[in-house]
Amino acid sequence: MTEQRVQALDISCRLDAIGEMPTLLEVDKVYKRFGGLEILSGVSFSVGRGEVFGLVGPNGAGKTTLFNCILGIVPVDSGRIVLGGRDVSNLPVWKRASLGMARTFQRLELFSGLTPREHLIIAYRTHKRSGSILKDLIGHGLPTREELDRAASILELFGLMDVADVPVEALSLGHGRLVELARAFILDPFVLMMDEPSSGLDAAETARISDMLERLRGNGRSCAIIVEHDLDMVTKVASQIAVLDSGSIIAQGDPREVLNDPEVRKAYLGKV
Ligand SMILES: Nc1ncnc2c1ncn2[C@@H]1O[C@H](COP(=O)(O)OP(=O)(O)O)[C@@H](O)[C@H]1O
Ligand SMILES: [Mg+2]
Secondary structure (H helix, E strand, C coil): CCHHHHHHHHHHHHHHHHCCCCEEEEEEEEEEEECCEEEEEEEEEEEECCCEEEEECCCCCCHHHHHHHHHCCCCCCEEEEEECCEECCCCCHHHHHHCCEEEECCCCCCCCCCCHHHHHHHHHHHHHCCCCHHHHHCCCCCCCHHHHHHHHHHHHHCCCHHHCCCCHHHCCHHHHHHHHHHHHHCCCCCEEEEECCCCCCCHHHHHHHHHHHHHHHHHCCCEEEEECCCHHHHHHHCCEEEEEECCEEEEEECHHHHHHCHHHHHHHHCCC
16 A cells, blocks of 8 residues: 555544544643743633634734644644644644644635635645646646535535636635635535634625534534634624633633623723
């Protein structure tokens, strides 16, 4: 057996194991310093299947740093990131991705010149490692029927059919964000990480993203972690929220209860 095949088999066995764990993501006493400053001071929480976990807090609280630690963009100083029972704290970003973590970006990170349909097919193919980069480069890597069908069903789900074949630079910000989300969804991730998904969107576009997150809650397979400024949106879609303030979680639980907590209102909203 080739080494690549052994590795693929190894990953699919681990995916089966992750698929059976009720807790998909565990953040366990994570500490992070930058220079002399402690940015994260022992953050712990866990997220189960079908949950949308909202992470809120004032600017500079450490939300993006925590997000980056979970994804593997920034190494933790101590503590663990556990994905489906497996400690991934020392694994690189791509390996965490291959084990079922997907993300969207705070600013759009799409490829100009490519259409939404092409973005989805490329993401799907790369994830499954079914394509040969060389074949694609010389133009023989035509999409398979399975790739086309899968992309079409996700485009439909996200209401992107009308713009499926339009280059992304011609799309509105809202459509662009939906393409990013669709690109993450097509990978069928266990853990979907979203940084400010509603930033720059109008009410209708935000509602579409909320619908997608509600669908994710209903599928019972995955979970999502969203960093979000729009408290109405996060209250609506999250099953629980945590408030991060100066690197520590100061409150966690039911979104409405947490946001009405006087401590939280003082720290976060600057009022009681
Ligand atoms: N790479 C870095 N090097 C040094 N300091 C950083 C770095 N990234 C973030 N910080 C600092 O960490 C603190 C928390 O930042 P961040 O995680 O972006 O907070 P939030 O996303 O909650 O606004 C800020 O004081 C920021 O300046
Ligand atoms: Mg941030």
